[in-house]
Amino acid sequence: MSAEPDSASAQNITAFFAELSRIYSADRILTNNAQLAPYESDGLTCFRARPCGVVLPETQQEVIDTVRLCHRFEMPFIARGSGTSLSGGAVPIENGLVIAMNRMNKILDYDAEQLTAVVEPGVINLKVSQHVAGDRLYYAPDPSSGPVCTIGGNVAFNSGGAHCLKYGMTSNHVLGIKAVLPDGEIVNLGGDSLESVGQDLTGMFIGSEGLFGVALEVTLRLLPKPEKYYTLQAAYDSLEKAGNAVAMVVASGLLPGAMEIMDRLSMDAADAAIGAGYPQDAAAVLIVELEGTTDEVEAEMPLLHSVIEESGAYIVEAAKDDAHRTKIWTGRKSAFSAVGRLSPDFIVQDGVVPRTRLAEALAEIERLSGEYGIRVANVFHAGDGNLHPLVMFDGREEGALHKAEELSGEIIRLCIRLGGSITGEHGVGLEKRMYLGEMYGEDDIEFMHRLQHAVDPQKLANRGKKLPAATAPALLTRGAHPLEKQGVIFRD
Amino acid sequence: MTTSSMHRPANIEELQDFVRASQNIRVCGAGTKPSLSSGAIVSTSGMSGILEYEPSEYTFTALAGTPLSEIRDALAENGQLFPFDPPLVEAGATLGGTTASGLSGPGRFRYGGIRDFILGVKMVTGEGRAVFGGGKVVKNAAGFDIPKLVTGSLGRLGVLVELTFKVFPIPETWTTIRADFRGLDTGNLAMIRLAMAQEELQCLDLEPSGRLWLRLGGLSAAVDGRVDRVRKLLQQVDAGVNVEVLSGTDDVHVWDDAREFRWVPENYQLIKLPVSSAQVVTAEQLLTEAGFESARRYSVGGNVLWLAIPESVGSDEVDRLCQQLGRPALALTGSWSDPQRGPRQGQAFAERLLTVFDPDSRFETAATA
Amino acid sequence: MQHDIPVDQIGPLGLPMAEAVQKCVHCGFCLPACPTYQVHGEEMDSPRGRIFLMKEVLEGNVALDEAEPYVDKCLGCVGCETACPSGVPYGELITAFRATSETKRDRSAIDKTLRRFILETLPYPGRFRMAAKLGGVGRIFRKAMPGRLGDMLDLLPAKLPAAQPLPEVFPAEGERKGRVALLAGCAQQVLAPDINFATLRVLAKNGIETVIPKQQSCCGALAAHTGAADQAKQFAKQNLKAFPTDVDAILTNAAGCGSGMHEYELWLRGEPEQAAAEEFVKRVCDVSVFLAKLGIVAPPELQTKTRLAYHDACHLAHAQKVKSQPRELLASIGNLELVEIPNGDMCCGSAGTYNIEQPETAAELGNQKARAVISTEPDVVATGNIGCMTQIETHLSNVVFGKRIPVLHTMQILDRAYRGEPLA
Structure with a gap:
């Protein structure tokens, strides 16, 4: 050691x-x-x-x-x-x-009639849907890493995915959690009913990034699988047009299951990875997916087409069959990793902006990219305003990481400035903790530290993640704060 | 509720001053759930109004004392609604009160309950501090999920001041299907089948008689086809089922009545019991054995039992039922030493959090009084 | 992924290894595709973990002997390559790593003996035949054998088919449409000589003349994938000389050999033959690829309806990206129902000498595969690799009672169909 x-x-x-x-x-x-x-x-x-x-x-x-x-x-x-x-x-x-x-990867219980599954935290996200597919059910949250990531990790980070617009994130699909708190106490939060009484402790535990302890058992809510999917790809000659198309779809009263945008760089990467076949000359492609009963989806299709055509798309193509739909989604979901083909290292950002500010945010990111001379690929959950700029660098170049982090910081601040969030679904982790204090006030951050302290006074559980290192910048220079002396606030 | 001793702070600063100077604080909104607000000394009604509403964002932010009806109307003007279908809107319920009581209506079957649509909260804690949690955009994973925690917290963690929610578009058309099955068993079976089916129902409620209520929302062009499919599924359970289709105001009234609990007899106390559809038949048996009068409605695909019992029925009876079903309960009306009945889970976690939200135990719900 | 691999100090394989490491973004998409990760559930037994480990060893941060057990556990199935969105050439990386690290390894005496025994027998049909025969005798003393040697014996057939010398040229039937050269394979010649003859007959049936160069050697894959780089190079060099250039293609009918020959350029990096190897590789392809492209004469319909489960050999599906061609060929047989094996991308655990070197993991994977095969209720199983055939046959017999499910090479299936013989 x-x-x-x-x-x-x-x-x-x-x-x-x-x-x-x-x-x-x-x-x-x-x-x-x-x-x-x-x-x-x-x-x-x-x-x-x-x-x-x-x-x-x-x-x-x-x-x-x-x-x-x-x-x-x-x-x-x-x-x-x-x-x-x-x-x-x-x-x-x-x-x-x-x-x-x-x-710890066993599915402990599955009740099709109650639409629930009780799983151990090591169960792979996609395995849940595979396990229940025979009853035409599925587990809705679909992070791109679904074939790899575990339910326990999803719970810790309140993972999202491409279909959050309609169905929400992990916390909207977890009914109950059995967990061990950092001091070894075992708690049962929530249960197996969609409804509950009293404060929502399950919701509080989810997304706590491991700071509140370890989940031992998770009760998931399952949904009937949509009968029909209608997946449409629209090509645009600018990112801005694609962004505006999203607003137009929303304004039309449609509620698609997913709306995703990929820019040229990410299309190139995904194409190289799986031959996804995106339009070669498009500056951006928008993927919109309708889902539901066949009757409903077929009724919605013409409406969606008219909106998309009006939005200035120059190629509109619907998935021909299940295999084609899978290809479109595999391409989209491989995009992060596929960027490894374009650059040895990259930082994925996860900021959220109000949908109405999407075009503005994209333009500003492009400007920043030019200013820093760093390539930034964009692939994002447009329906949620959840951006995923991939800031590319070569870690072996002197100072490259630092510069990439600086640019990432600017993008995060941009999201805060536009009234959004520093993270939509990846969590704060180690990488964004210093920006949390810019999204929330000093008091709010201190309050979060106190919550952590109340549950884990020794900071044993995933120490150093999610929350900034010190409760307030002032603490770094002025020595012990009176509140610190009283044991009210803490630093790492 | 309208006693002169009630404080009505007009803004967050006044509320903070009040909290810092008070003890045994109980909060109320409009008082539509009397068992939760009895003995309240502070009302949020002075802090009312929609602060931000941008329809294309699918979000709004409003002060806690805002009546739900006001927000509902504003949303409707822009073709949107509360996806969690809050109850007691006509009765005057406020956004804050509904959040603190954690209540959703029959329409939550489709997309989720109030906890699933809350995005952000500004509140005053027991130390009189203003704390902000969550965010104002539809997706946010930063910070602890305080908005979810306060949902259903019954005022124990602090006074809610400002809330942000996610909303959805209103379906172009609504249709209700009423299916009368021979009895509860068959009705419950049909409810289970329909909950598992791919019909994307908006509401799915069951009456003890075996009468099943279903609601579809969507484009009018698709309605006939969808209704036919649902009808076939119902007939698969019982070929002789009597099915009636309601639309227009008939449809609206069915769900208004359910949401406003108009089926609850005068002078009955209303209790919420989260259950599962597997417990419906058992619950009915237990209630028959218990021997007291009651009116019931199993809502949200059998996930909640709304139980109305005469005021004469004591809390012991309710506690026994909770114990037998292994479920907690929340009394919305009537007089209770503690409106929260039955087993409580996660106390060790809750207690630790409470030391931060209310270190000096200023907030008393009826539950802890 | 960032790295500090001292590329220049490692030799000609330094650069390809560094480039492979650099491409990995550590996303973990390879985890579900990795057989050893599925069995062990440990990060070191995943492709991502092994890439990290190899990097650490190359950078000098982790001692080779600590990393070896995990690098050794890799089957080399390269299922991870198929799963990898960022395009890490994992197979190249691990082959190169094994080649550069072998000389530095400190193997135990038993290990060395076993390894030398394998490398000195398997690639040489004559020696292997002799050893296999002795194995039949050794079976009597099975209980007295140390574990791994005993496991090896279990994989040998009780009785070997008679040796059948291959002709130098096998003429086309009817009008000659093309001319190819065939790699005869080593273990395959001994264990299942019929595969080569079936291949020759199927090619002939489709108007193809085949030459089988006398001077050819083992493809070298076995040596390369176990880190015996020098031996692999020798084999590669000999084959570069032995195979004619005036043929339409150089065909392989064993997936492992095919993928091995596709790596000649990598093996010979820095050698005078590197350029020749690059040209050679372009002409190598699996017999199924050649036939599918050619378009085959439709075989007569089978007498009885037959359910056939096709097993993807890793070195075809993942290493050579050959999945559709064998299926197309099989689907052309009337009255044959082609079924997919669940979780079919997963390795059967054969992987060259793997079932000798890592018997527990190999057995677990073999059983998993056997169960998956049986779930499809097939009458016959087809695949394009002798190693998979042996492994699946062995484990099927462990799992199924009563009914024997034959495991045949895709070419044997086609051959039987052309000859109007039943498949099962």
């Missing part, structure tokens, strides 16, 4: 691992370099941290025992799913413990 964790001595670490080995067989405690290195980062590789160990629990009791042990030894920990976070949310805590949930 090259360095000790903040709050555990070397002696403690030996004792900690001795206790761990009472919970796990040797092959489920990983400690050598080759075992730890691959856990160092998630989907955002510019952040890395080496944990002191990784454990692979197979039962809820093992997770509970592990969290209690961490609490006893003041060992910081993170529960990790598939490590697909794009905000650094699943980066380990330096010299802390990683609880890898991948083997």
Whole structure:
């Protein structure tokens, strides 16, 4: 161990691992370099941290025992799913413990009539829909990493996807959670009914980025699968026109399941990856998907076509069949990773702007891109105003990361300025924590710190994520704040 | 509710001053759910009005004391509605009161309840601090989800001041289908089948007699086809089912009556019980065994039982039912030592959070009085 | 992904490895496609994890011997390449990594012996035949054998088919439409000589004359994928010399060999033959690809309705991106119902010498595959790789009771169809 964790001595670490080995067989405690290195980062590789160990629990009791042990030894920990976070949310805590949930992957209960499934947190998002497909049901949240990411990770980050406009995010599809709090206490939040009584603790737990503990069991709400999808691709000669088309669709009273825009760069990347066949000369392509009963969708189709034609699209093409629809979506959902073909490194931003400011935001991003001389690809959930600018750089060039981060910061501030959010669905993680204080007031941030403190006074659970390092910039220069002395506010 | 001792702060600063100077604070909106607002000393009615509404954003922000009817009308002018179909709109319910009580109506079956559409909140906590949580755009993952937490919190965490919600377009046309099944069992079976089906129903309610209410919303061009399909599904459960299709004002009245609880007999107390459709038959049996009079409606595809019982029925009876069903309950009317009945979950988590929202226990709901 | 691989210090394979690492964005889309990740659920046993590990080893941050167990566990199925949106040439990376690290490895005595034994027998049909025969004898002493040697024996057939020497030229039937050269394969010649003869007959039936160069050697894939770079280079160089240039194509009928030959340019990077290899590779293709492009004579309809499950060999589907062609050929047979195996992109666990080197993982994958095959209730299974055939046959017999499901090569299926013989 090259360095000790903040709050555990070397002696403690030996004792900690001795206790761990009472919970796990040797092959489920990983400690050598080759075992730890691959856990160092998630989907955002510019952040890395080496944990002191990784454990692979197979039962809820093992997770509970592990969290209690961490609490006893003041060992910081993170529960990790598939490590697909794009905000650094699943980066380990330096010299802390990683609880890898991948083997907790059983679907515990499935009740088609009640439209619910109870799953362990390591279950892969897409596996849920596959499991219930026989009853023509599905689990609605569809992050692009759906075939990879876990429900536990989705819960921690309130993951979204392409179909949030109509159906919302993860928290709108989770009815209940059994969790272990950072001090080892077990709580049952919510239940299996769509309705509840009392404050919505389930909603509060979701999106807490692991700060409130580890989910052990999640009750999901399932939906009947739409009978018909009608997926339309429209090509535009400018991003702005595509953006305006979104506003026009909304104004028409239609409520599509998804509205997505890809710019030229991201189309090129996705084309190279899967041969998606996007229009070669388009500056932007808009994907609109209607879904519902056949009767309803067929009635909506002409309306959608007239709106799209009016919006100035020069090619309008509907998916011919299921295979074509899959291709359109695979291309869209591969776009982030496919940008790896254009650039060795990139930062994915996740800001949200009011839909009416979409065109303005895109124009400003383009201007910033030119000013910084950095390529920015754009692929986004236009229906939600959720941008995903991909800021490209080559990490081996001196100062390139720093410059890319600066540009990313400008984009985040732009979203705040336009009345939006710094993150729509990827979470704050490590990467955006310094911007949280610009979206919320100083008091609000301090309040969030106090909430964390109330649940986890030692900051063991995913320490250092989501919230900025210090409660207020002033604290950095003035020494201990009176509130800090009283134990009301804290810094990392 | 209209006693002279009631404080009506006109803005957030006045409210903060009031909170800092008070103890045993209970909050009320319009008082449409008397068991939740009895003994209130502060009303949000002085803080009313829509602050922002941009139809193309699908969002609005309004002060907590704003009557739902005012917002509903503003939305309707722009072809939009509350997707969670809040109850007691005609009765005068406010946005804040509805949020704090966590109530949604029959239309929440399609897209989700009030917790699913709340985006942002500004509130005053027990320390008199103004706290903002969530955001004003339809999608936001920054910060803790305080807006969801306060939904249903019954005023225990603070006074809601300003709320932002997501809204949806109004379907071009509405149609209601009434299906009279022979009894509860068959009606419940039909409800389960329809909930699983791909018909995209807006509402799905069941009366204990076996009468099933379904509502479709969408383009008028598609209505006939959709109604036919639903009819076939209903007939698959019972070929002899009596099906009637209602539209226009007939359709509207059905759901207005459900939303306003006009079916609740005079002097009955109204209780909300979250259940599941698997419990409908059991619940009916338990109520028969309990031996007291009641009126019931199973709403949201059997996910909520609205139970109306005479005032003479004691809380013990309700507690027993909660225990037997393993469900919590919330009394909206009547006089209760604690309107929240039955098991409570997640107390360890709730208690920790409460130390931040209300460290000095200034907020008393009827629940903790 | 950012890296500090000292490209210049590594030699000719440094650059392709660095480029592969650089392309990886660590998104994890490869995880569900990786057989070892499905079995072990550990990051080190995933493509993303192994890329990271290889990078760390190349940068000098992680010791090779710590990383080896995880690199070794990779089947080389390259299912991850198909899944990868950013286009990481994973197969190239791991082959190059194994080649550069082998010389630095410290293997145990048993490991070394086993490895030498494999590399000195499998690629040489004569030696392999002898060893396999001895294996039949060894079976009597199965219980006394150490684990991995015993596992190896289990995969050998109880009785070998008689050796059949291949002709140097196999003429076309009727008018000659083309001329190709065929790689005969090594283990395949011993275990299932009929595959080559079926291939020759099917080609002939479609007017193709085939030459089988006498001087050809093993393709070298086995050596390359286990890190025996020098041996692989020798084989590649010999084949560059042995195969004629005046043919329409150089055909392979074993997926592993085909994908191996497509890598000649990589193996010979920095060698004088590199340019020749580049040209050679362009002419190599699987027999199914050649025939599908040619368009085949429709076989007569089968006498009885037959359900056929087609298994995608990883080195065809993932490494050579050949999925539709064998299916097209099979679909041209009347009265044959082609069914898809669920989770068909997943490796069967054969992967060259994998079932010898990583028997537990291989067995788990083999059983999973057998169960998936059985779920389709097929009368016969077809695939384009001898390794998969052996593996699936072995595990099918572990799983099914009573009914034997034959596992045949796509060419054997076509051959039987042309000859009016039943498939099952």
